Amino acid sequence: MSTSANSYNAGIMAKTGKDFADEYFAEKNQVVHESDTVVLVLKKSDELNTVVEEILLGSHKEQNPTLVVEDRAGFWWLKANGKIEIDCTEVSELLGKSYSVYDLLVDVSSTIGRAYTLGETFTITSELMGLDVKLQDVARA
Amino acid sequence: MAISSATKAATDALAVNRAPVSVGAQEVHRWLQSFTWDFDKNRTKYSTKYKMANDTKEQFKLIAKEYARMESVKDERQFGSLQDVLTRVDAANRVHPKWNESMKVISNFLEVGEYNAIAATGMLWDSATAPEQKNGYLGQVLDEIRHTNQCGYINYYFAKQGQDAAGHNDARRTRAIGPLWKGMKRVFSDGFISGDAVECSINLQLVGEACFTNPLIVAVTEWASANGDEMTPTVFLSIETDELRHMANGYQTVVSIANDEAASKYLNTDLNNAFWTQQKYFTPVLGMMFEYGSHFKVEPWVKTWNRWVYEDWGGIWIGRLGKYGVESPASLRDAKKDAYWAHHDLFLIAYALWPTGFFRLTLPTAEEAEWYEANYPGWYDMYGVVYEEWRARGCEDPNSGFLPIQWFIENNHPVYIDRVSQVPFCPSYSKGASTLRVLELNGKKHSFSDQWGERMWLSEPERYECQNIFEQYEGRELSEVIAEGHGVRSDGKTLIAQPHTSKDGKLWTLDDIKKIGCVFADPLKAL
Numbered sequence: 001m002s003t004s005a006n007s008y009n010a011g012i013m014a015k016t017g018k019d020f021a022d023e024y025f026a027e028k029n030q031v032v033h034e035s036d037t038v039v040l041v042l043k044k045s046d047e048l049n050t051v052v053e054e055i056l057l058g059s060h061k062e063q064n065p066t067l068v069v070e071d072r073a074g075f076w077w078l079k080a081n082g083k084i085e086i087d088c089t090e091v092s093e094l095l096g097k098s099y100s101v102y103d104l105l106v107d108v109s110s111t112i113g114r115a116y117t118l119g120e121t122f123t124i125t126s127e128l129m130g131l132d133v134k135l136q137d138v139a140r141a
Numbered sequence: 142m143a144i145s146s147a148t149k150a151a152t153d154a155l156a157v158n159r160a161p162v163s164v165g166a167q168e169v170h171r172w173l174q175s176f177t178w179d180f181d182k183n184r185t186k187y188s189t190k191y192k193m194a195n196d197t198k199e200q201f202k203l204i205a206k207e208y209a210r211m212e213s214v215k216d217e218r219q220f221g222s223l224q225d226v227l228t229r230v231d232a233a234n235r236v237h238p239k240w241n242e243s244m245k246v247i248s249n250f251l252e253v254g255e256y257n258a259i260a261a262t263g264m265l266w267d268s269a270t271a272p273e274q275k276n277g278y279l280g281q282v283l284d285e286i287r288h289t290n291q292c293g294y295i296n297y298y299f300a301k302q303g304q305d306a307a308g309h310n311d312a313r314r315t316r317a318i319g320p321l322w323k324g325m326k327r328v329f330s331d332g333f334i335s336g337d338a339v340e341c342s343i344n345l346q347l348v349g350e351a352c353f354t355n356p357l358i359v360a361v362t363e364w365a366s367a368n369g370d371e372m373t374p375t376v377f378l379s380i381e382t383d384e385l386r387h388m389a390n391g392y393q394t395v396v397s398i399a400n401d402e403a404a405s406k407y408l409n410t411d412l413n414n415a416f417w418t419q420q421k422y423f424t425p426v427l428g429m430m431f432e433y434g435s436h437f438k439v440e441p442w443v444k445t446w447n448r449w450v451y452e453d454w455g456g457i458w459i460g461r462l463g464k465y466g467v468e469s470p471a472s473l474r475d476a477k478k479d480a481y482w483a484h485h486d487l488f489l490i491a492y493a494l495w496p497t498g499f500f501r502l503t504l505p506t507a508e509e510a511e512w513y514e515a516n517y518p519g520w521y522d523m524y525g526v527v528y529e530e531w532r533a534r535g536c537e538d539p540n541s542g543f544l545p546i547q548w549f550i551e552n553n554h555p556v557y558i559d560r561v562s563q564v565p566f567c568p569s570y571s572k573g574a575s576t577l578r579v580l581e582l583n584g585k586k587h588s589f590s591d592q593w594g595e596r597m598w599l600s601e602p603e604r605y606e607c608q609n610i611f612e613q614y615e616g617r618e619l620s621e622v623i624a625e626g627h628g629v630r631s632d633g634k635t636l637i638a639q640p641h642t643s644k645d646g647k648l649w650t651l652d653d654i655k656k657i658g659c660v661f662a663d664p665l666k667a668l
Binding site: 013018021024033035103105128135 | 210355365378
């Protein structure tokens with residue numbers, strides 16, 4: 001069982017019964033608290049299973065140890081601090097076939113955070129894209 | 142030969158802004174978006190008190206070709222799974238009967254939401270001026286058409302391949318008598334398409350989609366899988382692959398008005414109204430469907446709500462916007478109370494009014510009662526004892542002559558309908574955030590369950606004139622109303638709704654209801 005603060009059942013979610021209720025109804029929890037995390041839901045598929053196992057739990061997890069990936073039956077649930085980025089050029093090499101960022105979007109089910117594409121890269125970030133950071137266009141060829 | 146002025150203008154524009162040599166989708170997208178129009182004279186049919194900026198971006202940079210290719214692959218995967226392996230393994234008959242009933246409600250109601258979202262995003266396309274923002278909304282219009290078909294298809298699939306087709310097919314014919322329909326239309330229809338365009342976007346995209354589609358369309362698939370349903374994950378997770386662009390559209394709506402003075406005046410009120418509008422219905426109804434409409438429990442609904450609504454939507458969407466003046470919704474405290482208790486309150490009333498539904502409900506078993514008490518301390522003393530009494534009085538058996546709504550009448554616990562949300566509530570027997578408020582306008586009384594809806598009604602009472610079932614059918618006998626409202630199966634006498642899912646249990650007919658002599662009465666007339 002994961003002990004990460006980002007896991008599906010972290011913090012209050014690990015509590016039950018009265019303990020859960022006490023924290024849930026605590027005065028401090030009657031307003032929202034800003035979070036620097038992002039959540040990604042990936043539909044299970046041939047390609048996405050490979051992306052999760054080979055890239056996200058591989059090089060990405062090394063770069064961002066806060067990343068948690070959990071198996072929730074029909075989907076992979078991911079949460080991390082800051083951002084999660086998937087480079088589809090890398091996926092394409094791994095799969096041995098052409099695989100664009102729009103192929104990836106076929107199986108990206110949900111996002112909590114600001115998600116966007118730029119070239120062949122998919123990013124979900126806690127940054128406020130369009131407010132704090134300008135959304136970029138792909139560079140002219 | 143002289144060329145026309147239009148051709149010359151196009152030629153000149155192309156000379157300055159040359160078409161890309163490559164056919165890279167995002168390069169084409171950038172080129173297309175550089176063609177803008179003069180919006181100074183733009184006349185929109187759907188006005189907004191906010192000024193939407195003219196340079197808002199689209200986060201996913203879609204062009205029609207990539208959009209169509211992407212969506213066709215989604216459909217191939219979804220329909221391929223449904224028509225091949227899931228049919229071959231008889232998946233629809235492996236679903237637990239209780240969950241089969243939940244899907245009658247979830248998919249039929251979501252279909253209505255998707256249908257109205259077509260109009261909502263068409264309206265937003267009309268209201269926005271930034272080309273990229275329009276492009277994002279346009280993609281969403283097409284998505285919503287797809288989703289409407291998907292929801293219709295899953296009911297068709299359940300009806301054709303599975304168990305107990307009644308209710309999966311043609312549920313909408315019962316819309317006049319079912320007390321859950323009108324509340325659903327308040328959130329899924331009125332909230333999305335009526336009023337200020339940006340306010341509709343906040344209802345649909347920033348709250349409805351960015352917040353509540355995660356429990357409604359994502360978390361629901363965990364409950365489905367746990368209860369033997371592999372069709373719903375196949376379809377709903379595919380629907381949700383479009384929702385992320387809709388969430389981005391909602392966020393970009395906020396980005397587009399962030400520098401407008403009106404935002405500092407109105408945005409927090411609009412956000413709070415939208416949050417309360419959506420949560421008032423989704424919180425109890427989804428909790429009821431998940432917990433009371435399943436045999437195998439994934440986790441307490443309040444935890445699902447706490448994760449997806451409070452921690453993630455609240456912290457990652459709303460919390461991060463704090464520095465731009467966006468505040469925690471003022472109604473959050475009441476919403477949290479509802480997330481803990483309101484679905485228990487609603488199930489008590491839903492079960493009491495079961496003949497008016499289009500689905501079968503079951504009382505919690507002893508094992509389930511233990512689960513409820515362990516996860517919601519105090520549940521048994523409030524609800525468990527009532528279910529034991531109803532069961533002892535034979536509420537499942539047509540020969541008992543007992544409908545649970547009689548218990549509310551006998552014990553002087555009148556059931557009201559909240560005028561704004563259209564959600565039924567019983568103020569004298571409730572643990573959620575509901576309390577009775579009654580206001581009178583032009584000689585007519587209106588009941589409210591909370592200050593948030595009451596405030597919305599006070600600002601525009603003409604918006605909430607929908608008759609509730611107690612007003613509509615006052616003085617009418619129940620079996621007569623069910624027959625008139627098409628609440629019977631194909632034999633013309635057996636009710637679609639039933640108070641159990643047992644294969645061996647007797648099914649209630651119109652005659653069984655008629656013998657009881659239950660007559661609709663408007664509780665506001667007694668005040």
